Amino acid sequence: MAQKPSIPKGTRDFSPSEVAKRNYIIDIVKKHFRTFGFQPIETPSFENSETLLGKYGDEGDRLIFKILNSGDFISKVDDFTYSSKSSSSLGPKITEKALRYDLTVPFARYVVMHQNEIDFPFKRYQIQPVWRADRPQKGRFREFYQCDADVVGANSLLQEVELIQLYDAVFSDLKLEGVTIKLNNRKILSGIAEFIGAKHLLVDFTVALDKLDKIGVEGVKKEMQEKGLSLESIEKVAPLFFLSGSNLEQLDALKYILNGSEEGGKGVEELRFIVETIERLGLKSAKLSIDVTLARGLNYYTGAIFEVGAPENVDMSSIGGGGRYDDLTGIFGLKDVSGVGISFGLDRIYLVLEELGLFPEAIDQSLDVLCLNFGEKEALACLKLITFLRENGIKADLYPSEAKIQKQFKYANNRNVPYVILIGAEELAKNSFVVKNMAKGDQKTYALDTLDDFMNAL
Template identity: 50%
Template sequence: MKPSLPQGTRDFGSDVVRKRHYIFNTIKTAFELYGFQPLETPAMENLETLMGKYGEEGDKLIFKILNNGLNDPKNIEKSRAAFANVLEGKNDKNLTERALRYDLTIPFARYVAMNHGQLTFPFKRYQIQPVWRADRPQRGRYREFYQCDADVVGSRSLLNEVELTNIYSTVFEQLCIPVEIRLNSRKILAALADSAGGSEKMMDITIAIDKLDKIGLEKVQEELAERGLDAPQIAVVANYLSIANRAGDNDWVLGELQKLFSDNATGKTGLDELTYILSQTKDLSSVNKIIIDPTLARGLNYYTGTIYEVKAVGVKIGSIGGGGRYDDLTGLFGVPNIPGVGISFGVDRIYDVMEELKLFPAAVEQGTKVLFFNLGEEESKAAYALLQDVRRAGTPAEIFHESQKFDKQFKYAEKKSIPYIVIIGSSEIVEKTAVIKDLRSGQQQKVAFDELARFNFV
């Protein structure tokens, strides 16, 4: 059988792993800089923890895990009945009770609900772990991928939104990716729903709007009609979306939205919050832009206030970050009144952007810096002792695994992009010196054994 991978998953070789760790470390450093602390949760959650939290579309993408022992003769009839229920679109505990996590936010909310009595609020956590979605694989969209989240719970202060906006800008400046940090508010979308048929239309409208950049305005209008909106209601939504044609001119967009929702208290609150965030981040960056985007919907049930989406400039790929405020997420688990706000980085897409724009520093792919040649039993013993000194000094180094011709050992160093070789033969042992050669420049020099660990291998 020819070996293969499940669709939507990938292996990562050492060069890719190093680049990914460069991204992880950049994000982690920013999180720590802003006072966030790490958290990890299990890969699987109870199915009831996840279901009903991501909206109609999201729930369909949850990877469910079959129960153990389904083929046990005692469970055969129960299993058959359970499969029949699943085929009718129902969940059945006789078939599955657990699922792989869909994101990091709901597991975080579950953690806070279980541990709120021991936490110090506001509680600021970051989490860097893989998540799974039963999505259709395509460029920039995988079934297994990493998320890097930062959340603050236990505070309603808009300073948290300001801080998270600054984290986005800080990370993407350090990664040299120019971005647009797009903002909207679910309160504005709630006001839109009030104007287009009532609050019960909220999810129908946001799910459709969230697809605007993929299917276009005409298809969005068709979907709204399919979801039960009449022509006047669809016209209200289309008028709202037309304001987005000048997205980027934040003052104009906010002004038009103020006119549109002048008599809606919820909409005005959302607009006031966006105005505050803009005022606190106006000098954020000379490269990254904050854009008020009325089309931004993020069709997840739990968002209640400000919502984020980050897009790379000059690259045709989906969002590379997103998040928002969820003022009662833990209420889903019986612990109400713990507000929160959080953001997420899409590491896999960030990697693709950096590859396309050739933004990774050359040093990121560097592993071993020094290769000690193996020239025989006595020579390798001497070389190995010095190799350990070099390692203790913090320089990644290795010794060729066996005594071979120079040509083979040189080729090994070249294939692994090792910049330095160290040669210690019988004459070098007598002289207590090592020959160091820089394979990039071709220059070589002799260095005393007791100076070798302090040599500047750069």
């Protein structure tokens, strides 16, 4: 007996209805990417390991899916390395490629390789799958899509303003109210680390802080202590967990706290410009909120960092994020190219829209019209009609076999077809066809040689 097939944990099959809903989101995101002047690119699903490793911190590196070399790769490993059973020693000998972890590092590699073909500032968007060896849970998968928009070659803070507007435009178009765009700055985090005497532990500090929404204040304090921060330092940072007031009031408080840090002060002023500019321009539906505990544990961020929170009435963490990376291309040899970008979490946005019932009712309606099959002559007449409908943009099809009419109607119901066309022997003799409205249950007869009336009724 054949074994029942399965798919790897953290991956999914998508039904026609689910694909239609995902495409609905992608089409809206893509539309706004284009209206904001972004151009599309694509990169390979896997990269050389050296391109990815070391760019996401230790935790990120552990989540990268590595691809075994082809052929008899084990035979090329020397006995000493093989017997050591050390993954750090054995890994480079048997794997040279890896599935991409995100779209940003491959984009930086793309910019460096194609720098002579690119007009800077370069605004690109990219919608492709990425892979992470993470523990699967709600809203977190091992294979998922990212929808990224980045600008490289411009260090103006107006780019951050524009990306906030882009977030707002997309979520407004999706009718997703109550979204919060959280905003922080990596320079502020550096200033905080300097303020508490832990500048040498900046990476450990930000990685722990980034887990605040997952493990809570006490969990963050415990992890900071385990990473080497003193109890005194941890107590000094504790008040920052509870900053309150308007965005500008929080920035004033931060400016006072970080008075002795030049870098921290610069981060505060960068955020002040962004916040004040957005307040002048206004947002349609999203809310902008300063969050000094927002860290985003990726090492390449250098300035503003973003994270988009779902509406409060939905059990979902972030549905988007990004930030500024002033020298990401430097890791590939191209220095001093500033960049900033954001990402939309397609899969999480899907779950939020589904939970809130925000998908259009007819989104998974794959057919507008189904012609029933009464026999060979009748089917030929239907195909002529269907050809005309298709040429006019109507999604039309013919039931493929002369099955029982009850079975054909059931098929139409299951596919949510709004109109069913019947051409039987009587209609064929009269050069006509009958249209049944499946929602109302009524039907109307039209002439086959004058189809305008039927087209207008659709």
